[in-house]
Structures are given as structure tokens and as C-alpha cells.
Amino acid sequence: MSKLKNTILPIILIFILLALFIPTLSFAQEQILKIHFIDVGQADSTLVELPNGENMLIDAGNNDAGNLIVNYIRNLNISKIDYLIGTHPHEDHIGGLDNVISSLNISKIYMPKVTHTTKTFKDVLLAAKRKNLSITPARAGLNLISNNNLKVDIIAPIGTNYHELNNWSAVIKVTYQDTSFLFTGDAEVDSEHEILALGVDLHSNILKVGHHGSASSTTALFLRKINPKYAIISVGQDNKYGHPDPIIINRLNLHGVKIYRTDRQGTILAISDGKKIKFNTVPIAMTDTNNNSGSKIRIASVDLKKEIVKIQNTHESTIDISGWKLVSVKGGQSFIFPPATIIKAGAIIKITSGKNAKSGPNNLKWTDSYIWNNDGDPARLYDKDGKLVGEY
Ligand SMILES: [Zn+2]
Structure with a gap:
């Protein structure tokens, strides 16, 4: 009996040691x-x-x-x-x-x-x-x-x-x-x-x-x-x-x-x-990352059905956006802002197309044709250097 004990004990000890060591090693x-x-x-x-x-x-x-x-x-x-x-x-x-x-x-x-x-x-x-x-x-x-x-x-x-x-x-x-x-x-x-x-x-x-x-x-x-x-x-x-x-x-x-x-x-x-x-x-x-002026002029909204895009100047001074470009991504059409287009601080201008198209104060007429795809059509705004400044 004691002989058996002598063989079993070391084996048990080895097992206990292994059990202790294996988790430590794998944890490391x-x-x-x-x-x-x-x-x-x-x-x-x-x-x-x-x-x-x-x-x-x-x-x-x-x-x-x-x-x-x-x-x-x-x-x-x-x-x-x-x-x-x-x-x-x-x-x-x-x-x-x-x-x-x-x-x-x-x-x-x-x-x-x-x-x-x-x-x-x-x-x-x-x-x-x-x-x-x-x-x-x-x-x-x-x-x-x-x-x-x-x-x-x-x-x-x-x-x-x-x-x-x-x-x-x-x-x-x-x-x-x-x-x-x-x-x-x-x-x-x-x-x-x-x-x-x-x-x-x-x-x-x-x-x-x-x-x-x-x-x-x-x-x-x-x-x-x-x-x-x-x-x-x-x-x-x-x-x-x-x-x-x-x-x-x-x-x-x-x-x-x-x-x-x-x-x-x-x-x-x-x-x-x-x-x-x-x-x-x-x-x-x-x-x-091409995002410098984006925070000043933004596309405030795009009404795809009424065909009205609102562009807002969020800066505290007037900004000249002549030569900037508004793009209907799906249709691939673009509107270039005419010379001397300015937006006063905080002001909004509208770009209109389709049957609501008209020009007037703070209103720019794009075309009598329909531009925006009613199922969803991203609008992008580029500055005069062609740099993307906003997306809607
Ligand atoms: Zn790839």
C-alpha cells in the first residue's frame, strides 16, 4: 500500500503542478x-x-x-x-x-x-x-x-x-x-x-x-x-x-x-x-482632409419634390460663392453659382428648379427642368477650386 502511495503521490503532484501552470502560461x-x-x-x-x-x-x-x-x-x-x-x-x-x-x-x-x-x-x-x-x-x-x-x-x-x-x-x-x-x-x-x-x-x-x-x-x-x-x-x-x-x-x-x-x-x-x-x-x-471651408457654408436642406436646395452661410461674415458648384450626384448635373453671388452672415439662399424655379432676392433659378431624383439624390457643394465643402 505504501509503495503504491509512493508512486501515486508524485504523479498527483505533477498533475496539480501542471494544472496550476497551464492556465498561467496560456494567460501570458x-x-x-x-x-x-x-x-x-x-x-x-x-x-x-x-x-x-x-x-x-x-x-x-x-x-x-x-x-x-x-x-x-x-x-x-x-x-x-x-x-x-x-x-x-x-x-x-x-x-x-x-x-x-x-x-x-x-x-x-x-x-x-x-x-x-x-x-x-x-x-x-x-x-x-x-x-x-x-x-x-x-x-x-x-x-x-x-x-x-x-x-x-x-x-x-x-x-x-x-x-x-x-x-x-x-x-x-x-x-x-x-x-x-x-x-x-x-x-x-x-x-x-x-x-x-x-x-x-x-x-x-x-x-x-x-x-x-x-x-x-x-x-x-x-x-x-x-x-x-x-x-x-x-x-x-x-x-x-x-x-x-x-x-x-x-x-x-x-x-x-x-x-x-x-x-x-x-x-x-x-x-x-x-x-x-x-x-x-x-x-x-x-x-x-479637404474640410476647411465646409463648416462655414453648408447645404442646409434639399427638398427633392419641390426642387429647392437651401445653402446657408454659418459664418459671421459675408462669403462670396461665385464659381462654386452644386451637383446632383445621381443625375450628374451641376449648377455653377453666377458671378457676384454672395451670402450674408447667417443667410440662406435657395437654388430652385422644376416648376417652382424662380429668381429673385436670395433665390437662384437653376432650370425649368427637374433636377432631383425623388427617390433620393445626394447633393454636393464644391468651392471654386473644386474642393468638396458639403454633402447632403
Ligand atoms: Zn480593393
Whole structure:
């Protein structure tokens, strides 16, 4: 009996010690979540070092960025990607995926269930096949990780048929304790509306802004539901698309969101301990974002049915808006304010069209034709230098 005791006791002791140590060790690892918004020019690539020790890569830039991304990841001593996500088959998102797949140890690949005819897309499929990796369809409702502290969910695509490939984008929400992050790929208005209709909890501290800051995404209601404190725009310097759109910068500013941009700041690093988020750099200044005069002259209202647009001077002195431009975004028509158009401090002038069109004091006639689309038509106001100063 005592002999048996002698063997059992040390074993029990070892078990007790192990039980004590394992949670301590895993706790040490379970502290920090790191997000690298890698500067890949006019493209996307985001590496998420999860607090459970796993790694997730969302997109891999253009074809020529593959090696850069692989080297970036290797320099962090990471050799394994547990979750590799290609948000949608456009080259600026999946271009470097084939390099990543063939160079690193990949556990699972997720891509939306849509094909593309490009060589870039075929290269990705081929690289996956060579490594015997299957591709799991990325779709709303797919949960990648779910425990008390950490959740990773795919919340879009919801539909199964989109005209615009961008709307196939996998949208991923990561929640770590009190902090949360939303990665929207290039998802556009249609997808945003579907997500809103589903009523999922969108609130996130950081928004990776959809479609490189294009006006096709980040609708006002979507932004309001996310209610982010910080926005990251992955975008190339002087890109041919004009991304990010001043409208989106304006909208983010109006919501008090602090903006980071890869074209200005290079790779951006965000770190969360589950309570607070820190960055490797400070956000770009609000005055640096085409929004200087917007606060003085604003579009006060647009009555689409009566075809009356009210422009107000909120400044305490008269402002000359000769040569400024009012644009009906849907119709693509614009009204140039005639020479010597001034608005006194606090005053409103009306721009009229359709059957109510008339000119007079504080009344400018655009045309007898109908300008505004009754189903909704954004109005934009540009100053004489062509700078966007207001949107309604
Ligand atoms: Zn893109």
C-alpha cells in the first residue's frame, strides 16, 4: 500500500503542478491582439495576431506584393497562418495570396463562393491545390473563433448573387474583450444594406474603411451603427481612382472618427489589450482632409419634390460663392453659382428648379427642368477650386 502511495503521490503532484501552470502560461499569451494594416499601396492586406496565439491574414495585396507580405510576416517570426481570408477575387486583394499559400504554413483558407476568370484568381486556386488545401466558402453566419474573450465572425456576404464583385466581400468582425474591429473588404452599399437589415451588432472601435475610402461604401447609416472611434484607410498615393473620396473623409470627420491612412503613414499597427487600443502613430489631422471651408457654408436642406436646395452661410461674415458648384450626384448635373453671388452672415439662399424655379432676392433659378431624383439624390457643394465643402 505504501509503495503504491509512493508512486501515486508524485504523479498527483505533477498533475496539480501542471494544472496550476497551464492556465498561467496560456494567460501570458492571451494578452495582446495586434493588427498590422500593411502598406501595400492601392490594395489591402491586414495581418491579425490574435491573442490566442493564432494568426489571421485578410487579403494579400496585388500580385507584386506577395513577397513583401511573406517577408513582413516572416520577420515577425510567424510561419503559420491559421485563417487565410481572400475577401473577394479582385487582384488588389488576392494578388499575393498564391505567394502566401506556397511560402507559409496555412491551416484554412476562406473565400466567398464566387469565381473570376483572371489568371490571378486561377493562381490562387492552383497554389491551394498544390498544398492540398480546400477553400471554405466565406459567408455570413460563419464563426471562426468563439470563446469568452475572443470572437471572430464572418458577417457578409449574405446574398448569393451580386452584379458587383465588390459586394461579395467577406466582412469580418473581431471582438476581443471590450475592443472590436470590423474589416469590410470592398463591400459596397448593397452589402451594407443587407448587413443592416440582418441587425447584427456592428459596433466596433476600429473600422477598416470599405473599398479604400470610395464613396461606393461607408454609407452614413452603416457608419452610425458601427460608431467607430478610429478608421483605417488602405490606399495608394495619388491613385487613379481618387480614393479616398473627400465625401467619405468628410463623413468620418463629421462623426468624429480619427483617421489613419496607409498612403500617408505607411504600415499602421494597432494593439489591443482587450480594454484599450494603442497605435504606432497618431491619426492624420482633420484640417488635412479637404474640410476647411465646409463648416462655414453648408447645404442646409434639399427638398427633392419641390426642387429647392437651401445653402446657408454659418459664418459671421459675408462669403462670396461665385464659381462654386452644386451637383446632383445621381443625375450628374451641376449648377455653377453666377458671378457676384454672395451670402450674408447667417443667410440662406435657395437654388430652385422644376416648376417652382424662380429668381429673385436670395433665390437662384437653376432650370425649368427637374433636377432631383425623388427617390433620393445626394447633393454636393464644391468651392471654386473644386474642393468638396458639403454633402447632403
Ligand atoms: Zn480593393
